[in-house]
Amino acid sequence: MRVLGVDTCGPEGSVALAEVNEQGVMVLQARHLAGRTYSEDLMPAIREMLEAAGVAVGDLGAIVVVRGPGSFTGVRVGLSTAKGLAQAAGLPVIGVSRLQVLAQKAGSRAAVLDAGRGEMYFGLADDEAGEALLRPAEIRERAPEYEIACCETKAAQALTGVRVVDAPEAEDALRFAQGRILNRDFDDLSAMDAHYLRRSEAELVAERRGQ
Amino acid sequence: MTEVKQGRGRVPQGLILGIESSCDETAAAVVRGGRETLSNVVASQIALHARFGGVVPELASREHLRAVVPVVEAAMAEAGVAFADLDAVAVTEGPGLPGALLVGVSYAKALAFGLGKPLIAVNHLEGHIHAVLLEVLAARADAQIPHKPTSGLYPPHEQGPVRGGPGNGAPGEPFEAGQTILALVVSGGHTHLYLAQEQNGAWHYRNVGRTVDDAAGEAFDKVAKLLGLGYPGGPWLDALAPFGDAGAVPFSFAQIKAKAHRRGEAGALDPKEATYFSFSGIKTAVLRYTQVHGMEERIAQRRAALAAMPGASPKRDLELVRALCDQETLDLIASFQRAVVEDLRRKTFQTAERFGAASVLVSGGVAANRELREHFTAEARAQGLPIAFPSLKLSTDNAAMIAAAAWPKLVTGKFADERLTADAALKLGV
Numbered sequence: 302m303r304v305l306g307v308d309t310c311g312p313e314g315s316v317a318l319a320e321v322n323e324q325g326v327m328v329l330q331a332r333h334l335a336g337r338t339y340s341e342d343l344m345p346a347i348r349e350m351l352e353a354a355g356v357a358v359g360d361l362g363a364i365v366v367v368r369g370p371g372s373f374t375g376v377r378v379g380l381s382t383a384k385g386l387a388q389a390a391g392l393p394v395i396g397v398s399r400l401q402v403l404a405q406k407a408g409s410r411a412a413v414l415d416a417g418r419g420e421m422y423f424g425l426a427d428d429e430a431g432e433a434l435l436r437p438a439e440i441r442e443r444a445p446e447y448e449i450a451c452c453e454t455k456a457a458q459a460l461t462g463v464r465v466v467d468a469p470e471a472e473d474a475l476r477f478a479q480g481r482i483l484n485r486d487f488d489d490l491s492a493m494d495a496h497y498l499r500r501s502e503a504e505l506v507a508e509r510r511g512q
Numbered sequence: 513m514t515e516v517k518q519g520r521g522r523v524p525q526g527l528i529l530g531i532e533s534s535c536d537e538t539a540a541a542v543v544r545g546g547r548e549t550l551s552n553v554v555a556s557q558i559a560l561h562a563r564f565g566g567v568v569p570e571l572a573s574r575e576h577l578r579a580v581v582p583v584v585e586a587a588m589a590e591a592g593v594a595f596a597d598l599d600a601v602a603v604t605e606g607p608g609l610p611g612a613l614l615v616g617v618s619y620a621k622a623l624a625f626g627l628g629k630p631l632i633a634v635n636h637l638e639g640h641i642h643a644v645l646l647e648v649l650a651a652r653a654d655a656q657i658p659h660k661p662t663s664g665l666y667p668p669h670e671q672g673p674v675r676g677g678p679g680n681g682a683p684g685e686p687f688e689a690g691q692t693i694l695a696l697v698v699s700g701g702h703t704h705l706y707l708a709q710e711q712n713g714a715w716h717y718r719n720v721g722r723t724v725d726d727a728a729g730e731a732f733d734k735v736a737k738l739l740g741l742g743y744p745g746g747p748w749l750d751a752l753a754p755f756g757d758a759g760a761v762p763f764s765f766a767q768i769k770a771k772a773h774r775r776g777e778a779g780a781l782d783p784k785e786a787t788y789f790s791f792s793g794i795k796t797a798v799l800r801y802t803q804v805h806g807m808e809e810r811i812a813q814r815r816a817a818l819a820a821m822p823g824a825s826p827k828r829d830l831e832l833v834r835a836l837c838d839q840e841t842l843d844l845i846a847s848f849q850r851a852v853v854e855d856l857r858r859k860t861f862q863t864a865e866r867f868g869a870a871s872v873l874v875s876g877g878v879a880a881n882r883e884l885r886e887h888f889t890a891e892a893r894a895q896g897l898p899i900a901f902p903s904l905k906l907s908t909d910n911a912a913m914i915a916a917a918a919w920p921k922l923v924t925g926k927f928a929d930e931r932l933t934a935d936a937a938l939k940l941g942v
Contacts, residue, residue: 384622384627385625388585389624501568507563
């Protein structure tokens with residue numbers, strides 16, 4: 302099955318096209334995307350990649366999209382694009398967490414991503430529901446002995462006992478989703494939402510005011 | 513990219529799917545040939561933002577992402593057309609909230625690419641102008657069908673195109689190609705005057721007026737908020753104003769001239785020709801009035817009472833909310849609304865005269881205001897100018913207007929590039 306992968310959550314993004322079957326994930330095409338211009342660059346990159354592989358959108362078997370956590374705008378550009386493509390061609394979708402992709406890529410039992418403001422997105426492998434926005438000290442309380450995967454120097458400096466790996470890319474997301482793709486464990490396109498892990502500033506302010 | 517791919521043997525019908533996400537409404541609509549609305553679906557976020565007293569951009573963006581697929585599905589189903597039947601996908605590229613716009617733009621680009629259909633980028637302000645033109649064209653098409661009465665199109669409170677007195681029977685229909693139309697786009701985000709003209713199938717715009725600070729609708733929202741009324745404020749003030757004396761509080765508008773340093777800016781209006789609005793002063797004047805007249809306590813009580821009525825609407829709960837307003841407050845509301853409406857009316861018709869406009873159209877959320885419609889209609893009649901407003905459904909943000917504005921672009925082959933992105937500060941016209 303030909304599957305498209307999209308990840309525009311981080312400071313740099315990527316797209317990948319792969320043949321996914323029982324044997325594994327064979328990457329056919331991949332493109333890197335510079336940060337900050339995802340909305341301009343994402344569609345042309347997908348088009349070029351599909352053309353280079355001679356694959357039409359309708360030939361795809363599924364789309365895997367990284368739903369976050371990361372840049373709110375980047376997450377939404379990736380998800381909106383995946384939704385548009387999937388709706389046009391009637392394709393199934395799978396949304397994945399970037400923390401889970403990172404943990405699997407590093408072979409670690411936990412992963413962190415820098416969330417700015419002295420906070421980090423933290424998740425244990427195979428526990429997307431338990432992912433949270435935490436301070437470094439809280440992370441060590443939750444995972445005292447785990448080796449934690451990270452891909453940013455900022456996060457590596459703030460925590461001890463981390464394994465620094467290259468940032469996860471769209472092809473890593475495809476590898477992470479291989480099992481779900483083969484089991485046809487797809488998400489509902491209408492309901493698929495971003496994985497922000499951080500609430501909006503307005504909600505936090507309202508909460509502090511006790512509204 | 514600009515090549516139009518059509519299904520083999522399929523006859524193009526001018527079917528355009530429009531998508532709009534510039535502020536707090538996620539909308540999708542299917543319009544045929546710029547005049548026949550097959551569906552017009554709007555998912556409003558008003559309830560989501562109401563507790564913050566205004567639109568929260570990040571929350572709006574989040575909601576657009578959740579709503580876009582079901583809203584488009586509903587628009588397609590309601591229109592009874594398949595994606596394969598579409599001739600193009602149109603989307604609002606700006607102006608608006610950047611994060612909100614990006615959801616619609618990213619989604620529409622992918623949808624168009626996935627369908628192999630051309631993508632058309634539409635300026636939101638041009639959309640508002642076409643909301644009116646869409647209904648003018650639809651009414652004209654209906655008038656040509658003898659068995660279908662046009663009078664049923666617009667209920668009395670949802671006034672459609674109105675012809676001024678002497679303009680009746682003049683050669684050429686109002687809003688015909690080649691005529692100069694003066695368009696007032698007035699909403700919570702905009703107060704703009706444009707000269708609009710159709711030439712050889714394409715529309716051309718010239719910006720001849722704008723606000724130097726708040727939009728008129730913004731003033732309505734802010735005044736409603738400072739009087740302890742609900743959000744959005746426009747419909748509340750509209751509903752309460754008839755119970756007050758509009759002559760009770762005299763508000764005045766200063767003459768506004770473009771600041772010298774602004775004149776050289778790119779896109780600056782020609783100061784000799786431009787009309788300027790300003791609505792931040794009247795908001796401050798209302799605030800000062802409430803302070804001078806010791807109204808703070810009553811306002812706080814009203815605010816608390818309304819906080820206990822979440823989801824209160826001017827239609828359903830008018831009597832309850834009116835009972836929360838003393839006569840002094842009702843007079844203040846009526847006087848504020850009268851002052852804003854009269855300022856808009858005076859400057860709009862002065863501009864129409866200055867440029868010899870053949871007709872006037874008013875669009876945007878504030879075009880739903882009843883006093884504005886009455887005063888503009890009376891003035892147009894007195895001057896013999898045809899005037900048109902959108903129905904209430906098309907006054908506020910919607911996607912039918914985006915699909916309608918895209919039609920001339922489909923005809924003239926003006927398609928968007930695959931690198932299209934949101935332009936939050938997009939200008940309309942020269």
